[in-house]
Amino acid sequence: MKFEAIVIGLSSGGMSAMKMMFSILPKDFGIPIVIVQHINANSNGFWIKFLNDNSNLNIKEADEKEKIMPGNIYIAPPNYHLLIEKNKTFSLTIDERVNFARPSIDVLFETAAETYKEKLIGIVLTGANQDGTEGIKHIKEFGGLAIIQDPETAESSYMPASAMAAIKADYILPLAEIIALLIKIDQQKN
Amino acid sequence: MEISLLLEAVYQKYGYDFRQYSQAHIGRRVRNRMALSGINDISQIQSKVLEDKEFAYQLLQDLSITVTEMFRDPEFYKSLRKNVIPILKTYPFIKIWHAGCATGEEAYSMAILLQEEGLYDRTTIYATDFNQLALNRAKEGIFSNKVIKEYTLNYQLMEGKKSFSSYYTSSYDHVIMNQSLKKNIVWANHNLVTDSVFAEVNLILCRNVLIYFDHDLQNKVQKLFYNSLIGGGVLCLGSKESLHFSTLEEKYSVLDKNQRIFKKKY
Numbered sequence: 001m002k003f004e005a006i007v008i009g010l011s012s013g014g015m016s017a018m019k020m021m022f023s024i025l026p027k028d029f030g031i032p033i034v035i036v037q038h039i040n041a042n043s044n045g046f047w048i049k050f051l052n053d054n055s056n057l058n059i060k061e062a063d064e065k066e067k068i069m070p071g072n073i074y075i076a077p078p079n080y081h082l083l084i085e086k087n088k089t090f091s092l093t094i095d096e097r098v099n100f101a102r103p104s105i106d107v108l109f110e111t112a113a114e115t116y117k118e119k120l121i122g123i124v125l126t127g128a129n130q131d132g133t134e135g136i137k138h139i140k141e142f143g144g145l146a147i148i149q150d151p152e153t154a155e156s157s158y159m160p161a162s163a164m165a166a167i168k169a170d171y172i173l174p175l176a177e178i179i180a181l182l183i184k185i186d187q188q189k190n
Numbered sequence: 191m192e193i194s195l196l197l198e199a200v201y202q203k204y205g206y207d208f209r210q211y212s213q214a215h216i217g218r219r220v221r222n223r224m225a226l227s228g229i230n231d232i233s234q235i236q237s238k239v240l241e242d243k244e245f246a247y248q249l250l251q252d253l254s255i256t257v258t259e260m261f262r263d264p265e266f267y268k269s270l271r272k273n274v275i276p277i278l279k280t281y282p283f284i285k286i287w288h289a290g291c292a293t294g295e296e297a298y299s300m301a302i303l304l305q306e307e308g309l310y311d312r313t314t315i316y317a318t319d320f321n322q323l324a325l326n327r328a329k330e331g332i333f334s335n336k337v338i339k340e341y342t343l344n345y346q347l348m349e350g351k352k353s354f355s356s357y358y359t360s361s362y363d364h365v366i367m368n369q370s371l372k373k374n375i376v377w378a379n380h381n382l383v384t385d386s387v388f389a390e391v392n393l394i395l396c397r398n399v400l401i402y403f404d405h406d407l408q409n410k411v412q413k414l415f416y417n418s419l420i421g422g423g424v425l426c427l428g429s430k431e432s433l434h435f436s437t438l439e440e441k442y443s444v445l446d447k448n449q450r451i452f453k454k455k456y
Binding site (some may be wrong): 063064065077080083084085086091092093094095096107110111114115 | 213215257401405428431
């Protein structure tokens with residue numbers, strides 16, 4: 001299979017969704033995953049370490065200029081936008097909030113779409129905000145695969161519903177089935 | 191590809207050099223400007239930049255990030271008070287450089303901290319930016335009531351010694367910073383990308399500027415900072431910035447790893 005990266009956006013309800021995802025994904029999951037979770041600006045990033053300490057996966061805060069490597073899960077640091085450069089490295093910025101959010105899902109998704117094009121999977125999960133809608137549109141325009149959490153099964157339905165209204169998603173599924181699908185895609189790749 | 195042609199044109203015509211900035215960042219800002227101005231392709235924006243000076247300066251504003259706060263990252267200011275102020279106290283005269291000061295919030299924060307520590311009268315703060323509009327606003331020292339609430343909270347979190355409201359005068363929907371805070375701040379136009387050393391200083395603060403630059407430009411600016419600091423001088427970077435990829439890393443010792451505060455070795 002062709003996919004080189006997965007980007008995921010979460011807002012309210014995101015913590016329990018991530019915990020579930022990280023407990024199911026196998027240790028050898030290959031495709032790199034990049035995540036924006038809306039979080040309080042003064043949070044110090046300790047929660048990312050906490051997630052890593054309680055998982056088999058390699059979960060870390062994305063560093064500026066860091067090269068995106070298979071087998072890693074990267075999370076945007078609080079109070080910075082996370083962008084992906086053409087050379088598949090990260091940039092961080094302190095630009096204005098987008099959709100009241102920094103980090104913003106749209107910012108990650110738009111720059112990821114331009115870099116990975118049809119080799120990107122974009123996923124919008126639980127949230128009470130419309131961040132991610134423009135970004136997932138962008139991912140579709142560049143030929144990527146769009147997956148949205150079935151709003152009825154999301155802790156907060158607004159964000160996935162907003163994304164659903166904007167595009168024709170490739171998959172609309174409950175979280176457990178999204179995870180199963182990702183595992184299947186990743187195994188086909190190997 | 192085409193964005194790099196646009197940046198080349200901006201540099202050749204106006205002397206502002208964004209060629210070594212984060213391309214993903216510049217791309218977003220340029221596309222936002224195109225959407226706002228109803229421009230559909232890059233070649234069109236390029237000719238508009240070359241022909242229309244006002245539009246070019248608008249684009250410069252778009253590419254210049256002026257997002258800042260007073261006492262942004264209160265933990266950083268606590269560390270400044272604890273780890274850097276004692277060093278500054280050993281000097282008869284103190285020179286501080288805020289590189290990329292934007293609208294001046296951090297320079298005012300520093301002036302407040304120095305006043306509280308009894309150091310301000312023997313200090314000169316050079317606050318520089320390439321964005322003249324931002325500098326003009328910084329000089330005025332007028333901030334909206336809306337942001338003052340947030341700044342007050344930051345000030346309390348960094349354990350400020352007074353009431354924050356004693357540092358400004360309220361007027362309608364904004365506040366004016368006290369004249370006594372402004373008197374030793376020199377606001378000056380300086381471009382980190384194209385300008386060179388202008389003073390020897392005891393302390394440099396450049397927070398969340400280098401993240402916008404590529405490795406080569408980061409290294410070049412790090413060299414500029416190194417050459418501008420006296421031996422034993424202190425360098426403060428943003429919370430996600432480091433000296434890791436700089437050839438100068440070994441020429442500094444670490445004063446506070448988490449808050450990214452470094453001391454130039456003698």
